[in-house]
Amino acid sequence: xxxxxxxxxxxxxxxxxxxKQKKMNVRVDFTPMVDMNMLLITFFxxxxxxxxxxxxxxxxxxxxxxxxxxxxxxxxxxAVTLLLDENNKAYYYLGEPNYKxxxxxxxxxxxxxxxxxLLLKKNRSVVAKxxxxxxxxxxxxxxxxxYNKLSSDAKGDKSSPTVxxxxxxxSTYKNLVDALDEMQICSISKYVIVPVTSGxxxxxxxxxSKGAHSANSDNKQ
Amino acid sequence: MAKVKVARKSTFIDMxxxxxxxxxxxxxxxxxxxxxxKEPVKVTTPGSVSEIKIPETNVLQILVDGKGKVFMSLDKxxxxxxxxxxxxxxxxxxxxxxxxxxxKLNTTFGVPIKSMKTFLGLSKEKQDEVLxxxxxxxxxxxxxxxxxxxxxxxxxxDLRIAIKADQETPYSVIKNVMNSLxxxxxxxxNLITSLKVTEEEKK
Numbered sequence: 001x002x003x004x005x006x007x008x009x010x011x012x013x014x015x016x017x018x019x020k021q022k023k024m025n026v027r028v029d030f031t032p033m034v035d036m037n038m039l040l041i042t043f044f045x046x047x048x049x050x051x052x053x054x055x056x057x058x059x060x061x062x063x064x065x066x067x068x069x070x071x072x073x074x075x076x077x078x079a080v081t082l083l084l085d086e087n088n089k090a091y092y093y094l095g096e097p098n099y100k101x102x103x104x105x106x107x108x109x110x111x112x113x114x115x116x117x118l119l120l121k122k123n124r125s126v127v128a129k130x131x132x133x134x135x136x137x138x139x140x141x142x143x144x145x146x147y148n149k150l151s152s153d154a155k156g157d158k159s160s161p162t163v164x165x166x167x168x169x170x171s172t173y174k175n176l177v178d179a180l181d182e183m184q185i186c187s188i189s190k191y192v193i194v195p196v197t198s199g200x201x202x203x204x205x206x207x208x209s210k211g212a213h214s215a216n217s218d219n220k221q
Numbered sequence: 222m223a224k225v226k227v228a229r230k231s232t233f234i235d236m237x238x239x240x241x242x243x244x245x246x247x248x249x250x251x252x253x254x255x256x257x258x259k260e261p262v263k264v265t266t267p268g269s270v271s272e273i274k275i276p277e278t279n280v281l282q283i284l285v286d287g288k289g290k291v292f293m294s295l296d297k298x299x300x301x302x303x304x305x306x307x308x309x310x311x312x313x314x315x316x317x318x319x320x321x322x323x324x325k326l327n328t329t330f331g332v333p334i335k336s337m338k339t340f341l342g343l344s345k346e347k348q349d350e351v352l353x354x355x356x357x358x359x360x361x362x363x364x365x366x367x368x369x370x371x372x373x374x375x376x377x378x379d380l381r382i383a384i385k386a387d388q389e390t391p392y393s394v395i396k397n398v399m400n401s402l403x404x405x406x407x408x409x410x411n412l413i414t415s416l417k418v419t420e421e422e423k424k
Contacts, residue, residue, distance in 0.1 A: 027233075029237030030235075030237055032296050037243035037244055037246075037357070041247050042229070044250035045250060048250065048253070048255060053385075053415060054272060054273065055274070055275045055383060055412060056269055056271040057273060057409065057410075058409070059408050059409045059410045060399060060409075061403075062410070084392070112272075114376065167396070169391065169392055169393035170391065170394070171391075171392045172390060172391060172392060172394065173285075173386045173390040173391075173394075173395050174388035174389065176392060177267040177269055180266065181268075181271070181417075184268060184270055
C-alpha cells in the first residue's frame, strides 16, 4: 500500500463563490513511515551502550624519592599486607612480616568470608559510621554533599587499618580489581599498591613448602 | 431468499498514533545514545562495586587485552590528528594530510610507529584485521606507549586516563603500563570496570 489520497467524490457542496470545488479527504497511510521508524529504532537500540561503564579511581604513589623524614610511616599494628598470587589465591599477614614462622602468612580469598571479614572487623568503627551515614542519606536527613564530606571525614579516622596490596606477576588484573574492590566495600581509605619484594616472595615460598625455606636458612646461618 | 449483506468495513487502520509513538522513541534513542566504540580486541572488564561513571569526553583510554597487547583511544578527532603529527615528528616521520585524515577515522590505534605509514595505507577492512594482531610496543627499550601518552597529555591537559583491561590479563602487563604512567607522573587514573552487586547491597 502506498500513500494514498482518497478523494471523496459526490458530496461536493456548492460554495458561495459558486465554483465547484472538490473536498479532498487527505488521509495519508502511515504504515511505511512506521516501518521506517521501527527500523531506525532497532538500529539505535542495537548500536548504543545505554549503561556507561563504571570506573575506579586510583592514585598511585609517585616515583619521586621522598626524603626519609617526610615519609609516612605505617604503624605495624594497623598494617595489613595483602599478597595476590596465581590461581586466584590471596594471602595476608598483619604488621611486620615474620620470616621465621610460616604460619604468620595466612591464606584468604576474595569472597565475602575471606579478606573482607578481616578488614571489616579491623575497620569496624569506620564501617559503622559509614553505614550510619548511608542510612541517614537514604532517609533524606543529609544531602549527598554532606554525605560525601562526612564519609570522607569518617574514612580519615586514625584507627583505620592501612592495607598494602602486593600483586605478584602471576596474578591477574581481576585479582587486583577485586582487591581494590574490597577496599571500597570495607571503606578503607588508606591503601597502596606496591611491587612485591623478595621478602614477600620468600614468605610465599615458605608458606607453600610449610616452613621448609625458613628451616633451611636457619641452618645456614 | 434475501441476500445477507456483509457490511464491508475498511481495513484501513490509522497509523498516525503509532507513528507518533515510534517517532518519540526514535527521538529518545537518538538523544541518549552514545555509540559503542569499535574495539580491535574483545575485552571483558572485571566487576566492581564502584559507582563512579566515566566522563564522556576527554578520555584517553588504554585498552589492554588478555594477551598483553596495548591499544589507545582518544575521543576527539582534533586530538588524534595533533597527537599523530607530534609523535610522528618525534620519530622523524612525516604524515601526509590524507594519512592524518585516515588516522582520524579510527578512534583506537596501536601499531608501532614504524609501521604506521603502511598501516594507514591499507583499506579499512584490512586495517581492522592488522590492528587486532598488533599492539603498541611497551617494553623498556622502545616504550612508544609512553611517548603516545605523554604527547596526548601535553596536547590536551584535560585528558583523563582510563585503563580498560581484560580480567585475565596477567598483572605483569598491567604493572608495565602502570609503571610507564608512573614514570610520566600520571598518578591518578581510572580503571574501567563493570558493575557488580555484592551480597551486602542486595539485602
